[in-house]
Amino acid sequence: MNPATNSGRALPWALVTPALGWTLLFFVLPFLAMGFSSLTAHDGSGFTLSNYSQFFANPAYWQAMVNSLQVTAIVTLVSVLLAYPFAWILAEQVPERWQRLALMLAVLPFWTSYVVRSYSWLLVLAQNGVINRALTGSGLFTEPVQLANTRLATITGFVHFFVMLLTLTIFANLKQLSPSYRKAAADLGAGPVRTFLHVVLPLTLPGIMVGAFLTFVLCIGDYITPQILGGNNELLMPQLVMMQIGRRGDFPLASALSIILMAVVTVAYLACARRLKIERA
Amino acid sequence: MRALVRIASWLYALAVYGFIFLPVVVLVLFSLQATSFPIPPFTGPSLRWYDAVLADTRLTSALVNSLLVAALSSAVAVTLGFLSAWGFARFTLLGSALLRGLITLPLTVSYLIIGMGLLVLFNWAGVPKSLLAAGIGHVVINLPLCFAIIYSQMGDHQINIERAARDLGAPEWKVLLLVTVPVMAPAIFAGFFLSMTFSWDEFVISFLLTRFDTTLPVEIWNLLRSGLNPKTNAVGSLVFAVSIVLVVFFELMLLRRKPA
Numbered sequence: 024m025n026p027a028t029n030s031g032r033a034l035p036w037a038l039v040t041p042a043l044g045w046t047l048l049f050f051v052l053p054f055l056a057m058g059f060s061s062l063t064a065h066d067g068s069g070f071t072l073s074n075y076s077q078f079f080a081n082p083a084y085w086q087a088m089v090n091s092l093q094v095t096a097i098v099t100l101v102s103v104l105l106a107y108p109f110a111w112i113l114a115e116q117v118p119e120r121w122q123r124l125a126l127m128l129a130v131l132p133f134w135t136s137y138v139v140r141s142y143s144w145l146l147v148l149a150q151n152g153v154i155n156r157a158l159t160g161s162g163l164f165t166e167p168v169q170l171a172n173t174r175l176a177t178i179t180g181f182v183h184f185f186v187m188l189l190t191l192t193i194f195a196n197l198k199q200l201s202p203s204y205r206k207a208a209a210d211l212g213a214g215p216v217r218t219f220l221h222v223v224l225p226l227t228l229p230g231i232m233v234g235a236f237l238t239f240v241l242c243i244g245d246y247i248t249p250q251i252l253g254g255n256n257e258l259l260m261p262q263l264v265m266m267q268i269g270r271r272g273d274f275p276l277a278s279a280l281s282i283i284l285m286a287v288v289t290v291a292y293l294a295c296a297r298r299l300k301i302e303r304a
Numbered sequence: 305m306r307a308l309v310r311i312a313s314w315l316y317a318l319a320v321y322g323f324i325f326l327p328v329v330v331l332v333l334f335s336l337q338a339t340s341f342p343i344p345p346f347t348g349p350s351l352r353w354y355d356a357v358l359a360d361t362r363l364t365s366a367l368v369n370s371l372l373v374a375a376l377s378s379a380v381a382v383t384l385g386f387l388s389a390w391g392f393a394r395f396t397l398l399g400s401a402l403l404r405g406l407i408t409l410p411l412t413v414s415y416l417i418i419g420m421g422l423l424v425l426f427n428w429a430g431v432p433k434s435l436l437a438a439g440i441g442h443v444v445i446n447l448p449l450c451f452a453i454i455y456s457q458m459g460d461h462q463i464n465i466e467r468a469a470r471d472l473g474a475p476e477w478k479v480l481l482l483v484t485v486p487v488m489a490p491a492i493f494a495g496f497f498l499s500m501t502f503s504w505d506e507f508v509i510s511f512l513l514t515r516f517d518t519t520l521p522v523e524i525w526n527l528l529r530s531g532l533n534p535k536t537n538a539v540g541s542l543v544f545a546v547s548i549v550l551v552v553f554f555e556l557m558l559l560r561r562k563p564a
Contacts, residue, residue, distance in 0.1 A: 034476060038391030042384040042407055042447060049444050050410050053421030060424045109320045112313045127555065129321065132328045134547040136505035138521045139540035142528060143327035146334060146342055149532060153330055156344040187324060244414025246508055251528065261416050268512070274424055281420045285413065292412075 061278035074279035091260040095242045098181040099235050106189035114197040133187040141251035144180045145171055172254035180248045185238045196230030236295045240288055260284050335537035342534045353538035363539055366523035373435055377442035378499035385450030393458035408448040418444055419509040433515040441509035450495035457491035497554040
């Protein structure tokens with residue numbers, strides 16, 4: 024069974040070493056360097072915990088974390104609520120042979136780059152953009168509404184992306200559901216609504232949670248969307264990190280803030296993994 | 305009741321499609337604007353902003369840089385991913401599960417943090433900011449992806465074909481090149497094109513690790529400082545078009561793999 028016996032032990036290690044080496048050298052080592060850097064003072068005067076204590080002492084830094092968590096929570100919730108019915112319609116109401124096309128269309132803009140997608144929303148939401156022209160043109164509003172550079176704009180940009188992502192994952196989930204469950208429910212006298220609430224929804228819940236977790240991780244770590252759409256009125260964590268690098272060249276503080284952000288994601292992961300056993304899914 | 309659900313479904317689906325396509329339609333439409341602002345009313349169609357993009361050497365060289373970084377980093381990622389997947393699938397290695405976990409670990413960390421780590425490391429090691437540095441970062445994010453795709457596609461069926469080749473006297477390198485690679489070609493292509501798409505679109509790592517010569521997303525970011533501009537629409541539409549081509553290619557690869 025095992026061909027290793029006739030080729031020695033050198034070959035398998037020669038195969039896996041380049042990939043392992045790359046990961047160690049350019050992923051693990053940088054991470055350690057970042058951890059080390061976060062414990063040094065910006066002026067190079069030795070080791071300190073001040074980068075971490077700064078985060079806890081400075082209300083502006085705290086606020087960035089609070090903002091990030093709030094925005095991420097809203098985005099995750101709204102995206103799931105929008106995407107679930109949409110995925111359900113694609114999986115249940117659209118004729119089988121059109122489903123692949125319908126799904127491909129639904130996630131097409133998913134493949135535009137972050138920068139371009141956020142810029143596109145800026146065009147839509149700008150002071151004299153498409154929505155404001157429509158609002159003032161229809162006579163509903165006399166003055167343009169401030170839409171860009173707000174939290175609402177950031178959330179809109181995020182929801183746009185994650186609705187597509189969640190539609191993909193929830194659609195796959197609904198399709199994997201064996202039709203016999205539904206038949207069994209119908210045989211036992213359940214109507215379509217009861218079948219959905221007591222059979223389909225609970226069975227797709229683990230998939231939804233995996234998608235929601237993915238949304239959480241990608242959303243909380245993204246810099247572009249809040250920077251382009253939200254502007255600098257209210258900072259999110261990734262913006263705060265980038266600000267330390269850009270304006271002040273303060274790598275130690277940026278490293279500490281990155282590690283704090285990662286710790287929050289890890290805690291969220293552990294909480295999810297415990298409750299939902301996604302490691303086995 | 306049935307009909308009502310159907311109508312409500314159609315309306316809802318239409319609304320979500322509208323939401324999904326609104327920014328893309330606005331982007332592409334106003335890239336054809338004849339005047340200087342990409343805002344209503346629409347004054348086109350005109351291709352002048354596409355001409356402006358193609359005449360802008362910073363943008364065109366950034367485009368070439370992006371393609372170069374995407375192609376080379378994907379080639380490295382898929383090669384390392386394939387070799388390690390082959391190694392792990394064919395041989396029992398000490399601590400295999402742990403090592404496989406290590407290779408896929410970067411998938412769980414955000415690009416910002418991967419970029420930050422490399423920036424700190426390169427800064428210390430005195431490695432200058434460059435396209436090469438960004439390419440190294442792109443391999444870090446795409447290697448686990450290529451590994452996972454190829455590893456998941458290596459089954460007993462392939463092992464048997466390889467064993468037949470070995471029994472017939474083929475040396476290990478011949479088995480690899482003449483049997484394994486052709487058999488695994490769909491998964492290898494899938495990994496390569498998916499990596500191409502991710503690298504092509506990637507912003508934050510390139511932003512942190514390049515300086516003068518940079519990739520297209522970073523150059524577009526620089527354009528944003530000048531506010532709304534039809535030229536940005538035009539270059540954005542071009543980026544979108546390239547992504548679509550890559551995705552359609554990828555989709556065709558998947559379709560071709562299905563019947564097997």
